[in-house]
Amino acid sequence: MKDLTDLRKIAENATQSNWIPYEPGDEPGYWWVWQEDKLPWYGGIAQVSESDPGSVCQAMTTDGNNPEQDKADATHIATFDPPTILALITRLEQAEAVVARVRVVATGDPTEYGWSEAMLAVLRALDGDTRG
Incomplete structure (x- = not known):
């Protein structure tokens, strides 16, 4: 496990909002990590994916124009594993x-x-x- 200071920095760099699991009604079976306050649009943090063995999810902001934030969110998800x-x-x-x-x-x-x-x-x- 990383040092608590490292964990804090990773969490602070991630998108700041309440993250929830979300299954869109028009895409049953597809799960996302979503910003609760942005439901139902423009709040995607990551899509849970089983398309690639070993892949848990794909980090993404809804506009795809902020790769640095995508990386910060992916780092957060990967770091705060079970x-x-x-x-x-x-x-x-x-x-x-x-x-x-x-x-x-x-x-x-x-x-x-x-x-x-x-x-x-x-x-x-x-x-x-x-x-x-």
Whole structure:
């Protein structure tokens, strides 16, 4: 899996909108990745294709005049493949489990335990308090 900074840059370079699976009524069986806010016209990101063994989809903007954006969208689709997403979900679940364990330890009044200001700041940060 790529570094999170790389993943962020790839996602930021892709077409920014909600992407959804879309099967046009006049083309049953043909699936597209489409920009939800542009349905039903001019919002194609990629067409799912089985015409070539090993091909998953063909990236394209609807006008075909922006090959750089096509490449950015194709890179996004290829990078955020199922193994990468599953690895990210695993990392998130592990981080949430760590936070949950710390919360269990932190139940009650932490000052009763003589915790340092640093530990109290950590607990506040876990609760989303930006004061540190």
